[in-house]
Amino acid sequence: METVNFLSSHGDLRIDASFKDITTIKMGGKIKYLVSPFDLNRLRLITTYLKEERIPFKVFGRGSNMICGSGDYDGCIIRLEHLNHYHFDKDSVEVEAGMMVPRLANVLASQGLSGLEFASGIPGTIGGLVYMNAGAYKKCMMDVVESVTVLKDGELCTLSRDEVQFSYRSSIFHKHPDWVIVAAKIKLTKGSVNEIKELMADRLRRRKATQPLDKPSAGSCFKNPEGDFAWRLIDAAGFRGYEYHGIVVSNKHPNFITNEKDGKAEDFIATANLIQAKVKSEFNVDLKMEVEIFNC
Numbered sequence: 001m002e003t004v005n006f007l008s009s010h011g012d013l014r015i016d017a018s019f020k021d022i023t024t025i026k027m028g029g030k031i032k033y034l035v036s037p038f039d040l041n042r043l044r045l046i047t048t049y050l051k052e053e054r055i056p057f058k059v060f061g062r063g064s065n066m067i068c069g070s071g072d073y074d075g076c077i078i079r080l081e082h083l084n085h086y087h088f089d090k091d092s093v094e095v096e097a098g099m100m101v102p103r104l105a106n107v108l109a110s111q112g113l114s115g116l117e118f119a120s121g122i123p124g125t126i127g128g129l130v131y132m133n134a135g136a137y138k139k140c141m142m143d144v145v146e147s148v149t150v151l152k153d154g155e156l157c158t159l160s161r162d163e164v165q166f167s168y169r170s171s172i173f174h175k176h177p178d179w180v181i182v183a184a185k186i187k188l189t190k191g192s193v194n195e196i197k198e199l200m201a202d203r204l205r206r207r208k209a210t211q212p213l214d215k216p217s218a219g220s221c222f223k224n225p226e227g228d229f230a231w232r233l234i235d236a237a238g239f240r241g242y243e244y245h246g247i248v249v250s251n252k253h254p255n256f257i258t259n260e261k262d263g264k265a266e267d268f269i270a271t272a273n274l275i276q277a278k279v280k281s282e283f284n285v286d287l288k289m290e291v292e293i294f295n296c
């Protein structure tokens with residue numbers, strides 16, 4: 001009761017919510033505490049409290065890269081929905097981690113500010129995109145991030161782009177799961193509103209034509225191996241259209257594994273493992289997961 005009172009006085013609290021409600025692939029068990037802190041200071045109070053009480057916690061963005069197990073999670077998921085403010089500073093924008101990237105890209109486009117077009121169709125938050133060094137069309141977050149503000153051990157600090165140690169779909173935050181990204185500074189250049197909007201529309205058309213956006217998924221399941229494409233190897237190994245307990249290897253894009261009939265993370269993982277084993281035996285390539293498995 002004490003924890004419920006504490007969390008609900010510092011954020012919007014839901015008890016026994018489900019990972020199905022907070023992941024784009026819509027799977028997973030129940031969450032003991034799901035909280036959205038009202039502001040940055042409440043976020044600091046909540047993380048300090050959870051550490052003191054030894055209650056496990058994890059920050060989620062839009063859950064668009066997450067595969068969560070069917071078991072219940074006896075901890076706290078923190079979402080930063082209320083941390084979604086931004087302000088312009090000369091040729092950059094400082095934006096809080098809970099801001100949805102497609103929304104930010106639209107705001108920037110309407111002001112003729114270029115830089116984030118490549119990410120405008122990635123359905124995650126600034127925090128999640130920085131964590132993953134997300135990218136598309138040969139660009140990624142490390143190309144545009146100047147600095148990142150982080151909450152670690154109850155204190156705020158700012159990391160330069162180099163200190164974030166970006167690499168392909170990775171960053172320093174993978175090594176520090178208790179650090180919370182609270183904001184990022186993104187550099188921009190002046191451009192034409194029409195050209196920026198047209199580029200974003202073109203990217204979206206390409207996504208719609210090549211990705212199963214009408215089905216629940218977590219985006220690409222595997223990272224592309226050096227010099228090749230995961231989708232090509234999955235296809236060549238014969239998995240296009242493969243189905244297992246409602247988990248489907250997309251016909252449209254074989255690196256997207258969709259949840260079409262209330263599938264479970266355990267079946268998703270079994271499918272991914274089967275693909276990895278066949279791709280290894282046929283092509284001697286180790287496919288590495290891009291999606292993150294949690295609470296399995």
Ligand SMILES: Cc1cc2nc3c(=O)[nH]c(=O)nc-3n(C[C@H](O)[C@H](O)[C@H](O)COP(=O)(O)OP(=O)(O)OC[C@H]3O[C@@H](n4cnc5c(N)ncnc54)[C@H](O)[C@@H]3O)c2cc1C
Pocket residue numbers: 024058059060061062063064065066080097121122123124125126127128129130131132133134135136173179180181182213217218219220292
């Ligand atoms: C249809 C579709 C298309 C996609 N296309 C792309 C694409 O083109 N390119 C690409 O790179 N990815 C793509 N993805 C994958 C996904 O959107 C990205 O990985 C994105 O960066 C995840 O953001 P999120 O906010 O949803 O993070 P989540 O999935 O919620 O979390 C991902 C990780 O980030 C951590 N995290 C999130 N926020 C914070 C924070 N504030 N502080 C610390 N850690 C945090 C979480 O703990 C977790 O470990 C796609 C996904 C879908 C469903």
